[in-house]
Amino acid sequence: MRVETGVFGLDSLLGGGLRKNTVTVILGSTGTGKTIFTLQFLMKGLEKGENGVYVSFDMDEKGVLDTALSLGWEEVKDYIEEERLKVRRFFAENVSYLNNELMSFIMSGSDGNSRIVIDSFTPLVSSLSYEMRNDVNWFFYKLRSLGTTVITLEEPLSGNLDEPSVTIPLFLGDTVLQLKNIGYGEAFNRTLRIIKHRGSWHAEGVFPYRILDGVGIVVEGVDYIEVRREKVDIDSIIRKMGVKVPEDLYKKLKKMCDAGMAGTEEAIKTILRSLK
Amino acid sequence: MSLLLRISELLEPFSSDPGIYMVVLHRIDGVPIYVKAKRDKKVKLTTLLYWLEGQIKEVLYYIFTRNLSEASFKFQDMVVRMYPVSKTLVLSIIAKDETPLYKLDLDLESACREISSLVIV
Amino acid sequence: MRVNIVHSSEIDIRKCYAEIKNKLESLDFEPNVVMLFLTESTWMFWKAFNELLKKKFPNAQMMGIVIEGYVLSRTIHTRGVCALLMDYDGDVRVFYEKGKGATKTVEKLGNKIGKGWDLVILAFPAAYFPGKIRLGITFFNDRIMYGKFQKADYEEKIRIMEKYSKYLDRANSVFPVNRTLRIVAERTGYDTPIVGLNLLPLQAATSTPFILANYRLVSPGAAALCFKGKINAYYSDIFPERGKSFEETIEIVKSRLANVEDVKVTKKGLVIGEINGMKPVDFLLEKVRGYEQLSEDEFKQLLDKGELQTFTPYGIGFVSRETYGFTALGLLPYPINFHPCIFELDYFYEDGVFFGEHYKGGVRQLVRVFEGVKEDAEFHFFVIDSQSIFSFGRGLFQIFDVIKLYSENYFGILLQSPPIYTPKPANFMTEIEKGIHYFAAGNTVLIEFMQK
Numbered sequence: 015m016r017v018e019t020g021v022f023g024l025d026s027l028l029g030g031g032l033r034k035n036t037v038t039v040i041l042g043s044t045g046t047g048k049t050i051f052t053l054q055f056l057m058k059g060l061e062k063g064e065n066g067v068y069v070s071f072d073m074d075e076k077g078v079l080d081t082a083l084s085l086g087w088e089e090v091k092d093y094i095e096e097e098r099l100k101v102r103r104f105f106a107e108n109v110s111y112l113n114n115e116l117m118s119f120i121m122s123g124s125d126g127n128s129r130i131v132i133d134s135f136t137p138l139v140s141s142l143s144y145e146m147r148n149d150v151n152w153f154f155y156k157l158r159s160l161g162t163t164v165i166t167l168e169e170p171l172s173g174n175l176d177e178p179s180v181t182i183p184l185f186l187g188d189t190v191l192q193l194k195n196i197g198y199g200e201a202f203n204r205t206l207r208i209i210k211h212r213g214s215w216h217a218e219g220v221f222p223y224r225i226l227d228g229v230g231i232v233v234e235g236v237d238y239i240e241v242r243r244e245k246v247d248i249d250s251i252i253r254k255m256g257v258k259v260p261e262d263l264y265k266k267l268k269k270m271c272d273a274g275m276a277g278t279e280e281a282i283k284t285i286l287r288s289l290k
Numbered sequence: 291m292s293l294l295l296r297i298s299e300l301l302e303p304f305s306s307d308p309g310i311y312m313v314v315l316h317r318i319d320g321v322p323i324y325v326k327a328k329r330d331k332k333v334k335l336t337t338l339l340y341w342l343e344g345q346i347k348e349v350l351y352y353i354f355t356r357n358l359s360e361a362s363f364k365f366q367d368m369v370v371r372m373y374p375v376s377k378t379l380v381l382s383i384i385a386k387d388e389t390p391l392y393k394l395d396l397d398l399e400s401a402c403r404e405i406s407s408l409v410i411v
Numbered sequence: 412m413r414v415n416i417v418h419s420s421e422i423d424i425r426k427c428y429a430e431i432k433n434k435l436e437s438l439d440f441e442p443n444v445v446m447l448f449l450t451e452s453t454w455m456f457w458k459a460f461n462e463l464l465k466k467k468f469p470n471a472q473m474m475g476i477v478i479e480g481y482v483l484s485r486t487i488h489t490r491g492v493c494a495l496l497m498d499y500d501g502d503v504r505v506f507y508e509k510g511k512g513a514t515k516t517v518e519k520l521g522n523k524i525g526k527g528w529d530l531v532i533l534a535f536p537a538a539y540f541p542g543k544i545r546l547g548i549t550f551f552n553d554r555i556m557y558g559k560f561q562k563a564d565y566e567e568k569i570r571i572m573e574k575y576s577k578y579l580d581r582a583n584s585v586f587p588v589n590r591t592l593r594i595v596a597e598r599t600g601y602d603t604p605i606v607g608l609n610l611l612p613l614q615a616a617t618s619t620p621f622i623l624a625n626y627r628l629v630s631p632g633a634a635a636l637c638f639k640g641k642i643n644a645y646y647s648d649i650f651p652e653r654g655k656s657f658e659e660t661i662e663i664v665k666s667r668l669a670n671v672e673d674v675k676v677t678k679k680g681l682v683i684g685e686i687n688g689m690k691p692v693d694f695l696l697e698k699v700r701g702y703e704q705l706s707e708d709e710f711k712q713l714l715d716k717g718e719l720q721t722f723t724p725y726g727i728g729f730v731s732r733e734t735y736g737f738t739a740l741g742l743l744p745y746p747i748n749f750h751p752c753i754f755e756l757d758y759f760y761e762d763g764v765f766f767g768e769h770y771k772g773g774v775r776q777l778v779r780v781f782e783g784v785k786e787d788a789e790f791h792f793f794v795i796d797s798q799s800i801f802s803f804g805r806g807l808f809q810i811f812d813v814i815k816l817y818s819e820n821y822f823g824i825l826l827q828s829p830p831i832y833t834p835k836p837a838n839f840m841t842e843i844e845k846g847i848h849y850f851a852a853g854n855t856v857l858i859e860f861m862q863k
Contacts, residue, residue: 194321198378201293201409202323220321222293238294280329303490306422360805392800393451393480393489397420399805400486 017129017162020058021051023233027208027217032189035126035158036212039135039183040166041175042193046204047225048166049073051193052131053082054230055164056099057090059129066099067123067130067161069116071137074103086228120160128161135165135183142179147186154186188212193223206233215273243274248282257286293408297324300401301381309389311335311368315405316346318378338384342370346380353380375402376409412860413440413498414790416483416822420491422452427491428459435467435494442468442496444503444636447475447623448824451614451717452490457623460492465626468496472505474636475623476534479613479797482823485811489800495792495822500863501640502528507624509632513579513586514594520633521598528603528637530644530858533595535586535633536620537609537753537827538721540714543617545582550707550746552578557748560684569679575749576680583631585681587755588849592832595635596846604644605832606794606856607849611753612827613797616717641861643788646831647780649853650840653736657760660735663840664728668766672698676727676763678756682749683740686727686765691750695742698765699725704744722798724767726851729759736842739766739851758844774799774809780857781817790860791821796828798852829856 016031025031032038042048056066068078075094078101082090093099100123104116120130132138139150157163167183169192175181184190190209197203205220221235248271252259259267267285270278297315304313305326312327312335320343327335345361352358353374363370364387371391373381381402385391415438419430445468449457454477461475480489508520517535524531541549552575560571579585588609595605610620624634650667654660665671674694677685686694696702705713713719721743728739738759740752777795784791799807814821830849836842841850848854 194319196317196319196378198318199411200376200378201411202317203378205317205321205323207321219294220317220323234292235294237292238298241295241298303421303423303426306426392804395805396480396487396489396800396807399808400420400488403486403808 018058018062020054020056021231021233022229023221023223023236024206024231026236027221027233027239028189028211029215032162033213035162036188037154037157037163037165037186038189038191039187040164040191040193041169041180041184041209042166043169043171043195045197046193046195047223047231048193049081049133050085050225050230052133052164052166053078053085053087053090056129056131057082057087060089060093060098065123065125065128066093067120067128068099068101069120069130069132070101070103071105071134072103075101077103085230117156120157124160126160130157130161130163132163132165134168136168136179139179139183142182144178144182146178147182150182151186184209194220215275242276244276244278245274246271246279246282251279251282252286255283255286255290257289259286259289294324296408297405298326300404301326304383304394304398304401307385307389307394310383310385312339312382312384314339314342314382314384315375316343316380316382318347318350318380320344320346323379335384338365338368338370342382345372349380350374350378371398373398373402375405379405379409381405412500412789412863413442414820414822415440415442415496416493417496418481418483418488418491418493420488422490424453424456424459427453428456428463431460431492431494432463435463438496440498442498443471444495444497444499445471445473446495446497446636447473448478448481448493448495449475450478450480450488450490450492451612453492454619454621457621457628461623461626464494472503472636473623473625474505474532474534474634476608476610476826477612477620478824478826479800480825482793482795482810482821482825484821487807487825489825499638499640499860501638503639504637505625505634506637507622507627507629507632507634509629511583512581513583513631514590516583516632517586517591517594518598520635521595524595524599524635524637526598526600526602527639528599529640530638530642531595531599531603531605532608532636532638532858533591533605533633534608534610534622534624534635535591536583536622536631537588537611538585538751539583539631540615540617540619540719541582541584541631543711546711546714549579549582549584553748557684557690560749565677568677568684572677572679572682572684572749575682579681579751585751585753586633587681588753588830589758589844589847590755591633592830592847593844596832601846602834604834606644606858607830607832608794609753609827609830611721613720613722613800614717615714615719615721617714619717641863643785643859643861644831644833645780645783645857645859646833646839646848647776647855647857648839648841648848648850649776650737650850652838653734653840653842656735657730657762660730660737660840661764664737664764668728668764670767672765674727674763674765676729676761678752678759678761680756681752683727683752683756684749690748691742692744692747694765695725695744702744705746707746710746722801726766728764728766729756730763731758731843732760733758733844734842736848737840738843738849741851754843754849774803774806775813777853777855778810778813780855781814784817784857784859785861787862788818788859789820789862791818791857792860793821793823793855793857794826794829795823795855796852797825798828800825828852828854830854831856
């Protein structure tokens with residue numbers, strides 16, 4: 015079962031959406047739309063009757079509300095009043111990801127089926143070292159038990175992604191999306207890339223997106239992916255090659271065909287040739 | 291029809307050309323927006339692709355400051371041609387050096403113009 | 412009048428065919444004129460496209476040729492296929508003739524066309540590249556006759572060249588531009604503009620160029636697409652106006668062309684026997700370092716592969732005895748002794764010039780023909796010299812800067828420098844007989860369909 019992201023055009027690129035009870039990392043520099051992404055994610059869940067928790071290190075409840083209202087999402091106000099959406103600002107100097115106060119707040123708004131946002135995760139891990147990887151791992155483990163989480167991570171201005179504060183969350187996240195905006199105002203200046211999506215097919219390449227009033231982020235490229243999907247008839251290939259295929263291998267090859275990734279037919283033929 | 295699909299329709303015919311090994315549309319930061327390469331064990335394209343990514347920013351700089359209208363590089367039996375599409379996009383093709391490019395240049399220019407009209411907002 | 416251009420620049424022939432088929436399905440009118448333009452990537456599959464159009468528009472007047480490229484509203488393409496579909500509200504007919512002997516073929520075609528048309532678009536092979544057997548015979552005849560030529564006195568040389576010219580005519584190897592237009596002009600009463608699509612591919616293959624007329628293969632014959640209605644035909648070349656004498660014309664020409672040298676030419680009919688007393692190919696090789704003559708085997712191999720080059724920057728120019736106009740023939744290092752000519756040489760002085768091509772005035776010169784168009788024109792169809800691809804490369808796109816000032820609805824093709832017969836000549840340098848205009852490079856012809 016998949017969790018819809020609420021971002022138009024993205025779910026198809028993720029094979030249907032995020033996997034339930036996973037941690038998704040949105041990596042992007044300033045102004046790429048990370049906060050809007052997280053709001054769309056929360057709004058989708060709230061529309062479906064789910065609860066949401068918003069942890070921010072930049073904005074308080076008013077700031078989050080103002081951002082949502084600027085995009086025309088007035089219903090956020092109702093969700094907050096109904097306490098279906100809990101918003102709280104934390105200050106990075108006072109708390110770490112191992113902090114009880116932070117965990118308690120998240121747990122108070124979650125029921126195992128909730129949507130959780132941490133925007134952004136960078137202040138919490140800015141002085142991270144590789145030795146602390148297990149700690150972050152534990153934190154993500156806890157988040158998974160509480161619901162489906164999206165955390166944002168600031169891409170350093172230098173572009174250097176080698177810092178542990180970046181690499182550790184990227185390694186440990188289940189899904190990693192990168193948003194880029196090179197700022198010249200042309201169509202491909204804002205692009206989204208799916209770097210990782212554990213346990214699921216995902217589209218490869220960069221996909222342009224726009225941020226539109228009322229709608230938020232809209233990602234293009236679904237029709238392009240559909241056109242590139244290979245429709246492979248496994249039974250026909252097996253017949254033509256005259257190979258006897260064991261049942262367990264056949265099931266795996268069938269699953270491969272269903273995914274329809276580019277290069278499937280070639281890969282299947284290579285595998286079958288090795289059986290001859 | 292999405293931008294990506296339209297661009298792939300414009301560039302797909304070039305990938306089918308037997309004399310062309312690879313077609314790439316790069317963004318200014320080296321990110322490939324569209325890539326189509328032929329599978330040919332004899333031709334090592336990955337090194338060239340890596341080199342190409344590093345050239346994009348330089349080439350675009352010269353395009354916009356020195357009116358460079360195209361760049362051409364020759365490696366052994368391959369030719370790399372780069373054509374500016376917009377402020378942030380460059381189209382590159384890698385072809386066999388014996389491929390006559392005099393006509394292909396016109397088709398590539400047409401494709402660049404079509405893409406340009408799509409991406410310049 | 413409705414016009415639609417259906418095209419595909421796909422190289423994969425299946426995708427190309429599928430795209431054209433899809434686009435034809437969504438056409439919202441029934442054309443009565445179909446012009447099929449194939450390019451180097453698709454001409455070998457002419458049958459498939461021909462059948463597709465025949466099935467869809469069996470009653471249309473149809474003509475099909477191979478071109479080097481086509482020009483749409485803001486792009487230029489050299490691959491794929493293009494079809495110009497017209498619902499023309501007026502009389503329109505295609506005539507064709509496929510017979511033995513170029514002159515006889517054109518005469519018969521001219522008789523079929525007759526008088527009363529307002530425009531004739533005439534497709535014919537300027538030079539036809541036959542199969543191996545005919546090619547072998549041609550090389551043999553060339554060798555034998557030139558052997559006699561070298562030992563002959565002047566009068567005998569003329570006689571031998573005339574004999575060889577007649578052979579080329581009988582074999583349909585050459586449809587000389589001026590003779591072809593002259594014959595048709597005469598039979599149409601000298602009243603009708605005739606736009607020549609004198610086909611000569613930039614890279615020749617066996618049995619090319621080819622012509623389709625009403626869905627039949629008629630090459631090495633000729634075909635004509637004839638219109639009645641309000642249509643104008645314009646022409647331009649790359650020169651200033653011609654002189655009023657041989658000397659004056661030569662003076663003007665020398666200022667426009669590069670590396671010009673006076674030469675004496677022994678010629679007759681459709682062949683050049685000597686240039687400055689030398690075999691034409693030997694003369695060329697002496698002038699151009701780095702050129703090598705192709706052997707017969709190389710020639711045949713290149714022809715088989717469709718890679719025999721027919722373009723060259725070097726040429727021999729001649730001044731017309733009748734008009735003092737100027738035209739030229741490209742010289743090629745083929746394995747031949749007599750150099751064939753795609754226009755009839757008897758109308759020109761023996762004194763000529765050897766030169767390297769030069770497009771003075773730049774690419775905009777190619778489309779200056781648009782400057783004379785009318786405001787109430789409905790559609791413009793134009794033909795630009797395909798050799799401009801070499802001269803200008805991507806710079807060719809500058810033509811749009813000019814065209815867009817004068818026309819909103821246009822379509823063009825890139826083809827060997829088009830000739831024209833016009834009943835209203837205008838002192839062009841390249842008017843070589845009364846009304847007949849031709850030069851080896853840089854001409855443009857524009858056909859203007861007016862609103863009713």
